[in-house]
Structures are given as C-alpha cells and as structure tokens.
Amino acid sequence: MGDWNRNLGTLSEDALSRLGEILDNCTRGWRQLANIANEHPQFRCSENELTSCSVQVLSPTGSPARYLLARLADRSCSLAFLLSCLKKMDNQHAVQYLTATVMENIHITVQPQSQQALEGGRVVLACRAAGPAGLSYQWFRGKEQILGGSGSAADLVLSPLGPVHQGHYICRVNHGDTCIFSQWAHIQFSRSEFSSPGCSSTLFPGSKSGLCITRQPQSQTVTEGDSLFLECLVEANPPAQFHWHHNMNAMQQQKSSVLRIPAVTTTDRGQYSCKVYNLFHEIWSNPVQIHIGPSSLSDGSWTEVDTAPPPRHIRPKESLYATDKVALLIGNMNYSHHIQLSAPMADVHELANLLRQLDFKVVSLLDLNWQEMNSAVTEFLLLLDKGVYGLLYFAGHGYENYGNSFMVPIDAPASYTSDHCLCVQSVLQRMQERETGLNVFLLDMCRKRNPNDDVIPHSGPLKVTANIVFGYATCVDAEAYEVKEDNLNNGIFISFLKQRVCEDEKVTVMLDRVAEDMGRCELMRGIQALELRSNLSERRALTDLIQSTESPTDHSARNLQWAIAHVLPKSRTLHFECGVQVQIGFAAEFSNIMIIYTRILEKPKEIMSCSAELIDFPEEGVDLDLKKSNQGSVLEAGSLLPIMEILPPAQSPGLYTRLKSLQRLKKELTFTVCLHYRYSNMDDEEVQDMRRVTVGKPLVSKLNLHEPRKPRSSSSDRPSVNAPETSMYAEDLGQDFPASETSSIGSALTTSYYSQTTREQPRSYSSATQRVNIPEENAELMECAPQPLIASQSLTQSHLTQDPCSFNDKNNFHTY
Known part of the structure; x- marks a missing residue:
C-alpha cells in the first residue's frame, strides 16, 4: 500500500x-x-x-x-x-x-540514523519503506555490499561492534528494476558511551550546544477506548521545546515530551511525529504510525478508509474582516554614528514573506535616514483607510522616554534627541485618523531611556479606540540584544514570532504565545522578554480575510498606489552587431534593493567566449560597491539572499550586480552594458561593444522618499485616480507600467539582534542558528484597471538552511 x-x-x-x-x-x-x-x-x-x-x-x-x-x-x-x-x-x-x-x-518512511557506540556493543540500523508488495533491502558500507547476516533485511544488526564496523552505511530498497536509496548513516566507534541519532548538533562530552533525540516514539496498534502514550526524550542545550503533529497538522495542546490521549477513537489513527526545537536548532522525531481498531492490525474486521488530515477549525462566516491589509517594514543596520547591526536584514525579509502569505501589501525597506523614514511613513498612511489593517515593524536602534517610543534613523547624530528620530505614538495618532480597523506595531529595538533627551513629547491626544496592539521585543527600560557571530539567521524576537505569526488567532493571543515561548527559553530568562500592550476588544487576527467595501475605482487607486513602489524594469534582450544576444533581468531583494543580472542568450559560432558587464552607473542616487559588481553569483555580489528560480539556471551562467538605497535615486536609472568577446581566429585579442540602457525609476525610487512632504492626517486626503498631485502619482499615473519579472530570492543569512546605541562595554551572550524560510519577492504591476496584484510567494521547506554553531553560556550576546 x-x-x-x-x-x-x-x-x-x-x-x-x-x-x-x-x-x-x-x-x-x-x-x-x-x-x-x-x-x-x-x-x-x-x-x-x-x-x-x-x-x-x-x-x-x-x-x-x-x-x-x-x-x-x-x-x-x-x-x-x-x-x-x-x-x-x-x-x-x-x-x-x-x-x-x-x-x-517506493518511499522510505524510516531512515537509518547515525550512531556512536561502545566496543563490543550492538548497533541496529533500521530502514523502512512503503510501496508495492515485494520490496527488498540491500545494505552497503561505503561502496561494498554487506553479504550475509542481516545485510538483506530491513534492520542491519552490527554485533559485537569493533573498529571494523566504523564507517558510513546506506540502504537500497528495490522493487524490480526500480530502487531508492536511504540517507547515509555514520557509525562511529567510541570508548565512551554515547549515541547520537536525530541530532542537529552533536552533543559529545565537552561540546557547547546541540539538540539530540535520545528516545524515539514507537509505532503502536491500540483499540478504541484505550490510551495512547508516545514519548520523545532529548538532550539539549539550551533546553528543548516540543510540538507534536498528527498527519502533519500541529496538535495545539500537545507541547511536552510526552503525548497522551486518554481514550482514542478511529479519528486518532495515522502518522505522528514530534518537532523538537530550542532557540537555535530544530529537529524532528521519526514518524510513527498509530493503528486503531477493535483488535489488532491483523484483524480483518476493520478497515482504514480515511487518512486525510482532519479539518482545522474554520471560523464562522460572520467573522471580522479587513477592507485591506498593509504593512511597512523598516530595518536599519548601517548607522553613521552608532553601533552597526546585522539582524534587521534577515528579520525584515522573513517577516515580509510571512505577511505576504496573509495577503498583506508589504513595503520592505533597509537603511533609511530621517527624511526617508518620514516620507515612507507618510506614503504608508496613504494606503490606510476605514477598516484597513495597518502593521508597522521596525528593527534597529531605539529608545523610550516618558512612555513614548522613538525609532532611530541611520543618520542620527551621536547625541540624538527626539528631533532626530520618529515618534511611534505620533505615527499611531496619524493612523487613527485614517479610521483603520487594526493598528499593529512590532518594535524590535531597545527601550532604555535616552539621557540626551529631556523634552516631553506632545504628539496630541489619541482617539479612544479598541484596535491598537503594541508588541515590544523587550520590556520597559530594558535592552534588546544582538548575537555577534557569523552564519546566523534571525534575531531573537523574529525567531519566535515566525513560528506563530500565521496562526489563525486573535493577534493578542498570538503575541501572548510568542511571549510564552520566549519565557520558556532559559537563555532569555531575566534578560529579554516580549511585552504586549493592547486595547483590542474584538477578535481581530492577521489572518482575517479581506472584504473591500470600496468602489472599484477607489480599490484600483489603492492597488496602484501600493504597486508603484514595486515596479521592476521589464526584462529585455539586446542585439549587438556581432550577433550576440544579451538578456538583462531584474529582481527585487527588498523594496529598495534590486539585483540586475546579464546572461548570453546566443552567440555566433566564430565567437569563442563573451560576457556582458554593467558599468557607468550614476554616481548619485544608488549605493553600489564596484568591487562586487558583475560577479558570478548573488553572494559574491554582496547579497546574503541567494537568488533561486527566476534567474538563469546553472547551465546558463550570468553576472550579477546589486544596487542598494534606490530610495535616493532622483533620476531615471541609466547604465552601460559592455560586451566583451573574442573570436576563435584572433589570438587573445578582446573586442568590446557598448550599449547604453535606461530602465526608468525602479521599485521604491518612484516614491521620491528623499523629498520632504507634509503629513497627511485626514482620511479625506487619500488620493483618488484623479489626484496626480500626490507624490506616488507624480510619475505619469495614466501610463501602462510594464509587468515586473517575478523575483525569487532565498536566504541563508548571517544575522544578529538589536541593541541600544550608547557605546558601553559590552556584556556577552551566545549565538546559534535558526532555519530561515527562503522567501521570494514578486511584484507584478498590472495596468490601472482594478486587477489583483502579485505580492510574493514563499519557497518550499527544502530551501531552508540550518547551520550548526557553538553555544555555551551567555558569552557572545552584546548590549550597548
């Protein structure tokens, strides 16, 4: 079967x-x-x-x-x-x-696990496969088939164990001419007792971190009314958390090492597995099958007929809804006068991907100065209206004075005050004037008092509403921490938030669970804890459906208003006189970071080799590292987010150039494509051909965030299709924008966390690695008609990365 x-x-x-x-x-x-x-x-x-x-x-x-x-x-x-x-x-x-x-x-259901065992001991490597009848097994040590004994059985038994058994083992499952191989399992000979099946980072004596399953759950056959007991034991540093899954669906109430169901029914049959994780690692137990019937599996008096996952709870049709959902995500890292940060890049990218899955219109921006942050917030407010869900996420330096939170731009002076920063409460006041249905602020920053700022802010009174939620990464007068180590992924807050943000729960319930998850992490106790402030009286959730109450014209105007910030230049093909055809493509890493790639589509036979490089970029308006331009990979071009599907495949190599800070581009982007090629009958003589290319103002550069604008606070100020004076409409509102190419950029990022900006002697804490979803940014702009717009999509779990790293005690976190 x-x-x-x-x-x-x-x-x-x-x-x-x-x-x-x-x-x-x-x-x-x-x-x-x-x-x-x-x-x-x-x-x-x-x-x-x-x-x-x-x-x-x-x-x-x-x-x-x-x-x-x-x-x-x-x-x-x-x-x-x-x-x-x-x-x-x-x-x-x-x-x-x-x-x-x-x-x-043929599908392997149980993989052999690497183990370490004592001399004279006994090791069993198990391999199980599902498929047609008559499957056979063959075991190999390296390239040599194991003949005799249990070499042709599903379980390979090695006993008594000696140095000769040390090595790598693999199992081949056969059915006729079809076969499939298991994963490799490593048997290591040791003189100290320890085994390591199911480990994400080995926990040998003297090691510093890891997560290892020491007892796997076992398949069972039980009858209706009996109790079900499954156990998953681990060794972990820091301590592990557990989450059981039934038929690949999370069991919300089963979050301990032991799963107990007092009286099972036939709906409890199926596959069970346990996700085990701590702050830095995640592994899964072996999947086990639970069969339930009147007697035993061999009893023919019952039949399993429904193995589909049980339906999750679906909220009734009268549930609350949003008229639209909009998010502005800002991550500041490269400060001019303060400590540099690392984690905001990964955190903004991760959260942007998750929010797009919930149908949020997302603008994600990195490294903004004061003017750009003010302009970005003003444009964000233009997307809000009655019933819209608005979410603002900020990752970077910050502080809190007199109950008001301030976000610090990258150009803030060394002794900054509120005049150099953005007040979150002022943003909230302006959001309330738009009559939004839900206002969510996620602030990933410190909340220590700023001794340079003694001015009590007067942002004006807030309206009495019941739709405000604040999620602070740390408590009042406390610091947030950044992990200083290579090959990390998300910061602490996003590491926990990403596990919950897509849950179909009231947003305060979701954030409460994030706080509880952080509280269970021993590493964070007494150091950093999420704080939630809310007056939300309705069951508003980030997963609420969108049900627009606007006219088609107004809805189209809103879509266009958002989409202008995501217009990518159209891919084009250049035809050179020598017969070479060069493709130029574009991908969005963030709303203000773009990657341009070139590849050779066609070349005459007499041309031996050729490449197309990009040169002569404008000196002002974009941030470009010339040493990293025209590189053979996105990583070499300076991105920590490896591009995936939409760029040329491996057999069609290209060159990549990464442009940052597009919000500062004041004119159309113009550059030169320089074609280098050699003829086969010419000895080492290179020929060059130039072509000037203009691609307009891509992505967020159309918004002219470098220009000052007056705050728009009244909901009546929202532009319509007949209001071209709005900055977002300054660029020929009626033109037909080209559809952007879908961009796919994955991530395996080095990250850290956020700290206050005063330069004190650092305390230290530790670091480790989290798996990162590999998101894509896909902005496809249709014509001005009210058509749906493409926001993004997420990649498969197989693209996620997890790198082992060292963890000992609190010696590598830094606070400033």
Missing part, C-alpha cells in the same frame, strides 16, 4: 509535471482544485497566488497547475488530502494517475 500521509512534494518531478499537465488541460482543472482546497484554511490561496498561477501560461514551459501543486506542497499538503480534492472535482483521470503513482512509488 502507498503511504498517503506523506507530503505532496515527495512525488517525483516527473509525476508532478504529469499531474500538472492533466489539470492544465481539462475542465475540472487547477482552478477547481484551488477552490476546493480553499475550504481548508491551511491551503487557502490568495488572489495574488491565483494570479501567479495564471501568468505561468506566459512562459513556454510554465504550468499553472504545477505552480499550484508547489504552493500546496509548501503548506504540507498530504497526498490523501489532494486525492480527496480530486475526487470532489470528479476528475477521474487525475485520481487514477495519482493512485497508480502512489501505489507503485
């Missing part, structure tokens, strides 16, 4: 492509699949994602259905759930193909 509980993404690429072809070319196709999947909150597709599916037909090899299947796989869609959707659609062709594929597919 096939394993229907596994993720859709475990199907082979050929199987997924064939299934995509079936759903692309039938009346009961991918749109119907998306509509049925939308009934389950976990698999709900936004309008932006459906539009992304549609535009796949513009590519010669694009498949809307294949794109949709990838999105479902990202959200842990099981094969059983997909099958149930296809049956509801009555697409018999797809049902038959999927059933045949799964039933004949």
Whole structure:
C-alpha cells in the first residue's frame, strides 16, 4: 500500500509535471482544485497566488497547475488530502494517475540514523519503506555490499561492534528494476558511551550546544477506548521545546515530551511525529504510525478508509474582516554614528514573506535616514483607510522616554534627541485618523531611556479606540540584544514570532504565545522578554480575510498606489552587431534593493567566449560597491539572499550586480552594458561593444522618499485616480507600467539582534542558528484597471538552511 500521509512534494518531478499537465488541460482543472482546497484554511490561496498561477501560461514551459501543486506542497499538503480534492472535482483521470503513482512509488518512511557506540556493543540500523508488495533491502558500507547476516533485511544488526564496523552505511530498497536509496548513516566507534541519532548538533562530552533525540516514539496498534502514550526524550542545550503533529497538522495542546490521549477513537489513527526545537536548532522525531481498531492490525474486521488530515477549525462566516491589509517594514543596520547591526536584514525579509502569505501589501525597506523614514511613513498612511489593517515593524536602534517610543534613523547624530528620530505614538495618532480597523506595531529595538533627551513629547491626544496592539521585543527600560557571530539567521524576537505569526488567532493571543515561548527559553530568562500592550476588544487576527467595501475605482487607486513602489524594469534582450544576444533581468531583494543580472542568450559560432558587464552607473542616487559588481553569483555580489528560480539556471551562467538605497535615486536609472568577446581566429585579442540602457525609476525610487512632504492626517486626503498631485502619482499615473519579472530570492543569512546605541562595554551572550524560510519577492504591476496584484510567494521547506554553531553560556550576546 502507498503511504498517503506523506507530503505532496515527495512525488517525483516527473509525476508532478504529469499531474500538472492533466489539470492544465481539462475542465475540472487547477482552478477547481484551488477552490476546493480553499475550504481548508491551511491551503487557502490568495488572489495574488491565483494570479501567479495564471501568468505561468506566459512562459513556454510554465504550468499553472504545477505552480499550484508547489504552493500546496509548501503548506504540507498530504497526498490523501489532494486525492480527496480530486475526487470532489470528479476528475477521474487525475485520481487514477495519482493512485497508480502512489501505489507503485517506493518511499522510505524510516531512515537509518547515525550512531556512536561502545566496543563490543550492538548497533541496529533500521530502514523502512512503503510501496508495492515485494520490496527488498540491500545494505552497503561505503561502496561494498554487506553479504550475509542481516545485510538483506530491513534492520542491519552490527554485533559485537569493533573498529571494523566504523564507517558510513546506506540502504537500497528495490522493487524490480526500480530502487531508492536511504540517507547515509555514520557509525562511529567510541570508548565512551554515547549515541547520537536525530541530532542537529552533536552533543559529545565537552561540546557547547546541540539538540539530540535520545528516545524515539514507537509505532503502536491500540483499540478504541484505550490510551495512547508516545514519548520523545532529548538532550539539549539550551533546553528543548516540543510540538507534536498528527498527519502533519500541529496538535495545539500537545507541547511536552510526552503525548497522551486518554481514550482514542478511529479519528486518532495515522502518522505522528514530534518537532523538537530550542532557540537555535530544530529537529524532528521519526514518524510513527498509530493503528486503531477493535483488535489488532491483523484483524480483518476493520478497515482504514480515511487518512486525510482532519479539518482545522474554520471560523464562522460572520467573522471580522479587513477592507485591506498593509504593512511597512523598516530595518536599519548601517548607522553613521552608532553601533552597526546585522539582524534587521534577515528579520525584515522573513517577516515580509510571512505577511505576504496573509495577503498583506508589504513595503520592505533597509537603511533609511530621517527624511526617508518620514516620507515612507507618510506614503504608508496613504494606503490606510476605514477598516484597513495597518502593521508597522521596525528593527534597529531605539529608545523610550516618558512612555513614548522613538525609532532611530541611520543618520542620527551621536547625541540624538527626539528631533532626530520618529515618534511611534505620533505615527499611531496619524493612523487613527485614517479610521483603520487594526493598528499593529512590532518594535524590535531597545527601550532604555535616552539621557540626551529631556523634552516631553506632545504628539496630541489619541482617539479612544479598541484596535491598537503594541508588541515590544523587550520590556520597559530594558535592552534588546544582538548575537555577534557569523552564519546566523534571525534575531531573537523574529525567531519566535515566525513560528506563530500565521496562526489563525486573535493577534493578542498570538503575541501572548510568542511571549510564552520566549519565557520558556532559559537563555532569555531575566534578560529579554516580549511585552504586549493592547486595547483590542474584538477578535481581530492577521489572518482575517479581506472584504473591500470600496468602489472599484477607489480599490484600483489603492492597488496602484501600493504597486508603484514595486515596479521592476521589464526584462529585455539586446542585439549587438556581432550577433550576440544579451538578456538583462531584474529582481527585487527588498523594496529598495534590486539585483540586475546579464546572461548570453546566443552567440555566433566564430565567437569563442563573451560576457556582458554593467558599468557607468550614476554616481548619485544608488549605493553600489564596484568591487562586487558583475560577479558570478548573488553572494559574491554582496547579497546574503541567494537568488533561486527566476534567474538563469546553472547551465546558463550570468553576472550579477546589486544596487542598494534606490530610495535616493532622483533620476531615471541609466547604465552601460559592455560586451566583451573574442573570436576563435584572433589570438587573445578582446573586442568590446557598448550599449547604453535606461530602465526608468525602479521599485521604491518612484516614491521620491528623499523629498520632504507634509503629513497627511485626514482620511479625506487619500488620493483618488484623479489626484496626480500626490507624490506616488507624480510619475505619469495614466501610463501602462510594464509587468515586473517575478523575483525569487532565498536566504541563508548571517544575522544578529538589536541593541541600544550608547557605546558601553559590552556584556556577552551566545549565538546559534535558526532555519530561515527562503522567501521570494514578486511584484507584478498590472495596468490601472482594478486587477489583483502579485505580492510574493514563499519557497518550499527544502530551501531552508540550518547551520550548526557553538553555544555555551551567555558569552557572545552584546548590549550597548
């Protein structure tokens, strides 16, 4: 029997492509699949994602259905759930193909685990596979097959253990001419007792950090009414947290090392696994199967018929909704007169990706000065109106005086005061005047008092509303910390927030859980704790659906107003007289950071080699490191976010140039493409050809954030399509903007956390690594008609990275 509980993404690429072809070319196709999947909150597709599916037909090899299947796989869609959707659609062709594929597919359900054992001891390497009947197993040590003994069994037994057994082992599972290999398992001979199956960082004596499962849960067969007991024991530093999953769905009440269900029913059957994690590591237990029936698994008097994941709670139709959802994310790192930070880049990128999954219109900006922050907030306010959910996230230096919080721009002087900073309460007052439905502030900064600022701010009285939520990364008069070590990912606050932000819960409940998660982390106790302030009286959630009450014209104006900040230049092909064709493409890393790549599409046979470099960028308006321009990879070009799908594949190498601070671009972006090439009959003589290119004002540069503007506070000031005087409409409102290329930028980032800016002798704490989602920024601007706009999409879990790092005591955190 096939394993229907596994993720859709475990199907082979050929199987997924064939299934995509079936759903692309039938009346009961991918749109119907998306509509049925939308009934389950976990698999709900936004309008932006459906539009992304549609535009796949513009590519010669694009498949809307294949794109949709990838999105479902990202959200842990099981094969059983997909099958149930296809049956509801009555697409018999797809049902038959999927059933045949799964039933004949070999899938390893239990992987052999690396172990360390004592001389004379006993080691068992286990491998289990699901698939058609008649599977056989072959074990190998390195390249040599293990003959005799248990070498052809599912369990390889090594006893008594000696130095000869040390090495790497792998299992091959066969069915006819088809085979699949397990992962490698390393057996290490030791004279001290320790084994390390399921470890994210080895915990040998003398090590500093890690997370290791010492006892795995076991598969069981129980009868209805009996109790179910599963246990997962670990060794961890810092202490571990647990979260059990049933059929790949999180069990909200099961968050300890032991799972207990007092009286099971048939709905409790299926696959169980436990996610074990601490601040810096995350591992999963082996998946186990729980069979439930009147007697035992061999009793033919019962049959399992429903292995689809149980539906999650769906809120009633009368739930609250947003008229729109908008987020402004600012991360300041490179300060002119204060301590440099590292984590804001990763944190802003991570949160932007998650909010886009919740249908937020997101503007993400790095390294803004005072004028740019003021202008960005003013433009953000233009996107707000009655019933809109507004979210402002700031990561960087900050302080709090007399109950007012201040965000510090990168150009703030050494002894800054409130005149050099932005007051969060003033922003809130302006947001309230827009009659927003929900105001959320997430402030990732210190809240120590600023001794240079004795002025009591007067931002004016706040309205009496019940829709304000403040989430502070640390408590009043306390510092936030930054981990100073290489190869890190998120800061502390986002490390916990990203686990919860997409939960379908009242926003205060979600943040309370984040605070509880931080409180359970022993490393943070007495050092940093999230503080929540709120007067929210309704069950408003970041996951609330959008239901616009505006006229189509007003809604179109809002979409255009937001989309102008995300216009990428259209990809183009340059034809040189020598016969070489060069493609220029563009990708958005943030709303104010763009990557340009060039690649050779075609060259005559007589040309031996050629490359296209970008030169002559404007001296003012963009931040460009010339030493890192025209590099062979995005990492070499200065980005910590490796570009993925939309850039040229490995077999078509290109050159990459990264432009920062686009908000300071005052004129159209113009540069030169310099083609270098050599003819095969000319000895080492290089020829050059130049082509000047103008691409307009990309991304946030259209907003002219460098220009002062008067704060707009009245909701009546929101521009309409007939109000071109608004700064966002200053660039030919009526023109047809080109659709931007989809940009895909993953991340494996070095990050740190946020600290106060006064330069005191640092205290130290530790560091480690978190897995980072690998997000994409995709801004596709349609014409001015009220059409849905593409915001972004997230990549699959397989793109996430996790690097081991050292953790001992509180010796590498720094506060300033």
